[in-house]
Amino acid sequence: MENRVAALPILAERTAERMAEAEAKIAEAETMLDRPFKHAETLATARAEVERVDAAIAARSDSSCR
Numbered sequence: 001m002e003n004r005v006a007a008l009p010i011l012a013e014r015t016a017e018r019m020a021e022a023e024a025k026i027a028e029a030e031t032m033l034d035r036p037f038k039h040a041e042t043l044a045t046a047r048a049e050v051e052r053v054d055a056a057i058a059a060r061s062d063s064s065c066r
Contacts, residue, residue, distance in 0.1 A: 037043070
């Protein structure tokens, strides 16, 4: 019991350090959220290509059912 009580200041210090690290990570993540997505244009192009391919597949599927 005495050992646990004696270790409390060390535990409190470690906990405070971990909390400061976590707060720093949160601040960094919030900063990153404010930045525009680096690959937004590439993503938009890829999505448009998927839509084009889906439409082509649907058109083939419709014509083969007739």
